[in-house]
Every structure is written in C-alpha cells, then in structure tokens.
Amino acid sequence: MRHLIxxxxxxxxxxxxLLNLADAIIANPRDYQDACAYKTIATLFYEPSTRTRLSFxxxxxxxxxxxxxxxxxxxxxxxxxxxxxxxIRVVSSYxxxxxxxxxxxxxxxxxxxxxxxxxxxAGDGGHNHPTxxxxxxxxxxxxxxxxxxxxxxxxxxxKFGRTVHSLVGAMVRYRQVHFVMISPNELKAPDYVLxxxxxxxGCSYExxxxxxxxxxxxxxxxxxxxxxxxxxxxxxxxxxxxxxILDAAKLHGAKPEMIVxxxxxxxxxxxxxxxxTPFAKYFEQARYGKYIRMALILGLLxxxxxxxxL
Amino acid sequence: MKxxxxxxxxxxxxxxxxxxxxxxxxxxxxxxxxTVAIIKNxxxxxxxxxxxxxxxxxxxxxxxxxxxIDPNITINIIRDGELVxxxxxxxxxxxxxxxxxxxxxxxxxxxxxxxxIFLLRDAEKLTYRCIYCEAAYRGKES
Numbered sequence: 073m074r075h076l077i078x079x080x081x082x083x084x085x086x087x088x089x090l091l092n093l094a095d096a097i098i099a100n101p102r103d104y105q106d107a108c109a110y111k112t113i114a115t116l117f118y119e120p121s122t123r124t125r126l127s128f129x130x131x132x133x134x135x136x137x138x139x140x141x142x143x144x145x146x147x148x149x150x151x152x153x154x155x156x157x158x159x160i161r162v163v164s165s166y167x168x169x170x171x172x173x174x175x176x177x178x179x180x181x182x183x184x185x186x187x188x189x190x191x192x193x194a195g196d197g198g199h200n201h202p203t204x205x206x207x208x209x210x211x212x213x214x215x216x217x218x219x220x221x222x223x224x225x226x227x228x229x230x231k232f233g234r235t236v237h238s239l240v241g242a243m244v245r246y247r248q249v250h251f252v253m254i255s256p257n258e259l260k261a262p263d264y265v266l267x268x269x270x271x272x273x274g275c276s277y278e279x280x281x282x283x284x285x286x287x288x289x290x291x292x293x294x295x296x297x298x299x300x301x302x303x304x305x306x307x308x309x310x311x312x313x314x315x316x317i318l319d320a321a322k323l324h325g326a327k328p329e330m331i332v333x334x335x336x337x338x339x340x341x342x343x344x345x346x347x348x349t350p351f352a353k354y355f356e357q358a359r360y361g362k363y364i365r366m367a368l369i370l371g372l373l374x375x376x377x378x379x380x381x382l
Numbered sequence: 383m384k385x386x387x388x389x390x391x392x393x394x395x396x397x398x399x400x401x402x403x404x405x406x407x408x409x410x411x412x413x414x415x416x417t418v419a420i421i422k423n424x425x426x427x428x429x430x431x432x433x434x435x436x437x438x439x440x441x442x443x444x445x446x447x448x449x450x451i452d453p454n455i456t457i458n459i460i461r462d463g464e465l466v467x468x469x470x471x472x473x474x475x476x477x478x479x480x481x482x483x484x485x486x487x488x489x490x491x492x493x494x495x496x497x498x499i500f501l502l503r504d505a506e507k508l509t510y511r512c513i514y515c516e517a518a519y520r521g522k523e524s
Contacts, residue, residue, distance in 0.1 A: 155493055176489040178514020182496060197487045199515055264516050267503075 074372055074382050075184040075191040079202045079242040082382070086371075087209065087242065089381040093367035094210050094360070096377060101134065107376035108137030108369065114167035115141035116159065117194070118174045123336055123358055124194050124203070128171045131365035140167065145175075157186045164188035169373055171203075190372040198232035198299075203368060204335050205238035207361040208294070214360065215331050215353050216291060220247040223289050227254040227316050228296035228341055230261040235335040236296055237265050244272040251277040252286045256315045258308070259298065283316055288325040293318070293351075295334045295341050319343035323351055333357055391416070392443065393458040394435040399423055401452055402433030408447050408480075411437065446474040450481070453508070475502050477510060481519060488515035 075081065082090070097104050113132040117125050120143070129139040156174065160183045163170055171192040172183055177199035184191045195201040213219055224243065226236050230253055240261075243249045251269060253261055260279065269277045280286050287293070298313045317340060318332065334342055334354040346352050370378025397405055402420045405411075411418050416439035426432040440461075448455055449471040459467040477500040483490045490498055490512070500510035500519060510519045 156489065157493065157496075174489070175487070176492055177485065177487050177516075178489040178512070179493075181514050182489055182493055196489075197515070199487075264511065264518060 073190055075180075075187070075193075076202050076368065076372065077180045077184055077191065077193045078200050079205050079238050081202075084245050086382055087206070087245075090206060090364065090367045090371055091210050091213055093370065093377050093381065094363040095214070097363050097366050098360075104135055104366065104370070104376060106136040108132060108135035108373065111135075111137040111168045111373060111375075112166070113137060113139050113141075113369065114163045114170045115139060115143075115194070116163060116170060116172040116174075117141065117143050118145040118172075118179075119195070120144060121173055121194070123361060124173065124201075125171075127358075127361045128192075128194065128203075128365055130362050131369055134362070135366055135369060137168075137369075141171075156182045160186045160191070161188075169369060192368065192372070195234060198234050198237075200238045200241075201234040201335070202238050202242075203361070203365055204235045205242045206364045206368065207357060208235070208239050208333065208335075209242060210360045210364045211333060211353060211357040212292060212331075215356065216329070219243065220249065222248070222291045223250045223252065225252040225254055225283070225286050225290040225293045226261075226296070227283055227293060227318070229259045229298045230255040230265075230296070231259040232299055233296040236261065236294070239294065240265050241268055244268050244275045247274050249275050251275075252290065253277055253279045254281070254283050254286060254316065256281070259315070283318065284322055284325070287322065288327065290326065290330055293326070293330060293332045295332065295338070295354075297334075297337065297339055297341055314340070317341055317343065318346060320345040320349055323349060326351065387463065388417075388436055388438045388460050389463050390440050391436065391438045391460050392441060393437075393460060394443075394448075395432070395456045395458060396426075396429065397433040397435065397455050398452055399429070399431035399433055402435055405433075405435060405448065405451055405455070408451060409444060411435070414439065414441065444480070445469075445471060446477055447480045449474045450477055450508070450510070473502055473505050473508055476500070477502075481510075483512040483515060483517055484519075485512065485515050485517040488512060488517060490514055 115125050115128050132139050156179050164187050169190045171194045173194040177197035179196050180193035230236050269275050331353045332351045371382040419436040421434040423431045453471045453473045457469040479498050482498050499513045503509050503511050
C-alpha cells in the first residue's frame with residue numbers, strides 16, 4: 073500500500089506518470105466518471121482549507137466516488153484530545169483513502185503508520201504540501217511546457233511556506249533548475265530546503281531581497297502569502313506581511329512568457345490588477361489541482377488509468 | 383590523584399573535556415549501585431584535555447546515544463583486570479528516543495507515546511533530522 077506524505081515518496085517516473093494521467097483526464101474527463109464508483113475518500117482537515125479540501129472532494133465526486141470527513145479540529149474528536157493514531161485507525165474502517173491536513177509537522181507520518189488505507193498528506197503545518205506540488209508541476213508543465221532548464225523565483229514566506237518546501241524538493245529532481253529565493257531575512261528558506269538544492273548537481277540557488285532585481289531573468293514567479301497562523305507573535309506578522317507585493321507595474325521587465333503562480337489563498341501579495349495580465353496563471357493552477365488529485369486517487373487506489381503507475 | 387583500577391567493568395576514554403557529565407547523565411550512570419568515577423580534565427597528548435569515566439561493573443552501554451554525543455569516545459572493556467576489548471564508535475544512522483525534537487510545531491510535541499526518531503543526514507557535521515518535521519540537531523553542539 074502506498075501513501076503520499078512527501079513528494080520524495082514518488083520517483084520522477086511515477087510523478088511523470090501522474091502528470092500524464094492528469095493530462096489524459098483533462099482531455100477526456102468522461103472516461104473516468106465512474107472509475108471510483110463505491111469508493112469513499114475521507115477528508116480529515118484539522119486546519120481550515122477551501123481549495124485543497126474541496127478539490128479532493130470534487131476530484132472524488134468526478135470519479136464517481138463519495139466523500140466524508142470534517143473541516144476543522146473543533147468538529148472532530150481531536151477537540152476531546154484524541155490522538156492522530158486513534159482517529160486514523162477508526163477512519164480507516166470507514167473510507168478507502170484518506171486525505172489529511174494537520175497543523176503539526178509530521179502528523180501524516182504517524183497517520184501512515186497506523187492507517188489501513190492510503191494516506192495523502194494535504195498539508196502538515198509549515199512542512200510539506202505534496203499535492204499542491206503535484207498541482208504546481210502540472211501547471212508548469214502545461215503552461216511553460218517543461219520542468220527543466222528553468223529559473224524559478226520563489227517569493228514571500230519561504231520559511232513557513234510549505235508549498236515552497238515541497239516544490240523545491242520535487243523540482244530539484246529535474247535538470248538545471250535555478251531558484252531565486254526572494255524573502256525578508258526573517259522568512260528565508262530553512263537550511264534543509266537549501267541543502268536539497270545543494271545536493272543536486274545542476275541545480276542552484278541565489279538569495280535575493282528585491283523582486284524587481286530578479287524579474288527579467290525568471291521563467292516562473294511563485295508568490296506565497298505570509299501566513300498569520302504560523303506566527304506565535306502577532307507583531308512579527310504585522311511587520312512582515314507586506315514585505316513583497318506584486319503589482320502590474322512590477323511585471324514590466326518580465327519575459328513575455330513568464331508565468332505568475334500562487335498556491336492561494338492570497339491576501340494582498342498579488343494586486344488584483346495582475347489578474348488580467350497574461351502572466352497570471354494562479355486560477356488555472358487551482359483548476360489543475362482537481363485533475364492531479366483525481367490522478368493521485370486513481371494511482372493510490374490502483375484503479376482505471378492509475379492501475380500500476382504507483 | 384589516584385583512581386583505583388577496575389577489575390570488571392568499562393572505561394570510557396577520550397571524552398571531550400567538559401562532556402563527561404553529559405555522558406554520565408545520558409547513560410543514566412547515576413542509577414547504578416557500583417562505583418562510577420568521572421575524571422575531568424585529564425592531560426592528553428592527542429586531545430590536550432579529556433574526560434574519562436570508569437564504571438566498576440560490566441554494563442550494557444547505549445552505543446547510539448554515546449555515538450551521538452561524541453563518536454570519538456573509546457570504550458574499553460575490562461575483564462579480570464585486563465583490557466579485553468576496545469571499541470570505537472561511529473555516528474549511528476538512526477537515533478530512537480535518545481534526543482527529543484524541540485520544534486513546537488512537530489507532531490511529537492502533542493502525540494502521546496510515539497518514538498522520537500532521528501536519521502543521520504551529515505556524518506561529518508554530525509547532523510540529525512527528525513523523521514517527522516525534519517528539524518535539525520547537531521550532536522557535537524547539543
């Protein structure tokens with residue numbers, strides 16, 4: 073039985089197979105509309121979410137399956153002090169696959185240890201968010217056309233931004249990716265993320281404190297939100313939240329084919345006047361999220377087009 | 383200063399000066415009934431100064447814990463007053479319940495009774511990472 077806790081759980085060829093399956097689903101969604109008939113996904117969200125939870129549920133519904141779960145810690149037995157291990161053992165008997173979001177880092181590792189069904193990490197604290205990364209890879213491949221020979225600007229909260237950590241971990245496995253890390257000093261990427269880049273021949277990074285200085289070199293500008301919920305101290309959040317704001321004027325020096333991505337939700341880090349430019353791909357990105365999750369569910373359940381790919 | 387030689391037991395040699403008490407507590411030598419000697423700041427040609435611990439009883443040593451604290455420590459096994467075995471340590475690949483993750487966001491801070499597991503990521507720097515949250519710990523510094 074396979075789980076997806078970290079993108080490094082998947083080989084490059086498995087990742088590519090999932091992306092190929094997502095492409096196939098986008099091309100012919102009707103071919104998959106009954107692929108998960110009589111199957112159930114449990115979405116256990118100990119933290120609030122709009123896109124991720126709904127996209128998992130939409131993915132399962134479009135595959136002909138069913139959904140159950142909870143949308144916050146307050147509406148589960150976690151509020152009574154139940155452990156992750158116990159919750160997972162119980163839910164394993166109600167569902168065929170579980171997508172779990174938890175505020176504590178590493179919680180899905182515990183879940184996978186005790187689960188009787190495949191576990192998908194739908195985000196663990198500031199640590200990892202592998203299905204967002206699969207979404208990002210699908211977006212890059214469809215919108216840019218390749219996953220190698222790229223200069224990728226990562227901007228905003230690189231310390232607690234789990235999407236950034238997962239994306240770096242996945243992209244270093246493709247050739248010649250240069251990362252430009254754009255963040256305030258307090259929110260720079262953790263050492264282990266930089267070590268991932270250092271360890272991979274052909275990949276490199278630079279640390280930059282100005283978005284404008286890097287703009288003309290980027291193939292992708294990946295914006296992130298400064299996340300209030302990751303700060304213990306409100307004053308630090310207020311001081312840092314407006315560090316990097318992208319607006320249409322700042323895009324003047326950009327390559328015409330550059331794309332702007334964002335895992336969403338955004339607060340104010342991308343001005344609304346960027347939405348209408350050809351650079352903006354973040355709403356397409358959210359749409360692709362449903363298709364890659366459909367592919368992942370099929371892969372982990374070994375069904376239909378996903379049989380044998382994981 | 384004279385410390386009696388031991389007949390059956392263990393001598394932990396080449397402990398970095400100042401680290402003897404940490405070894406003593408980590409190996410829970412305070413719970414033993416036998417004679418335990420901690421000798422601090424012994425002159426050493428190789429190290430300048432070192433600490434030594436003598437335990438007057440054949441006990442099982444947690445080699446993983448010791449390797450994490452200081453892989454340069456030498457373990458001398460004494461039987462009938464003779465040195466019968468000399469063991470050198472290396473940094474263990476995996477630490478189970480030797481150290482605790484200090485990251486307040488780690489699941490180990492809230493989930494009951496789970497093993498604290500760390501994997502060696504950099505043997506040269508003696509860096510370990512929590513398998514749950516990937517927080518780093520450096521053996522020589524901690």
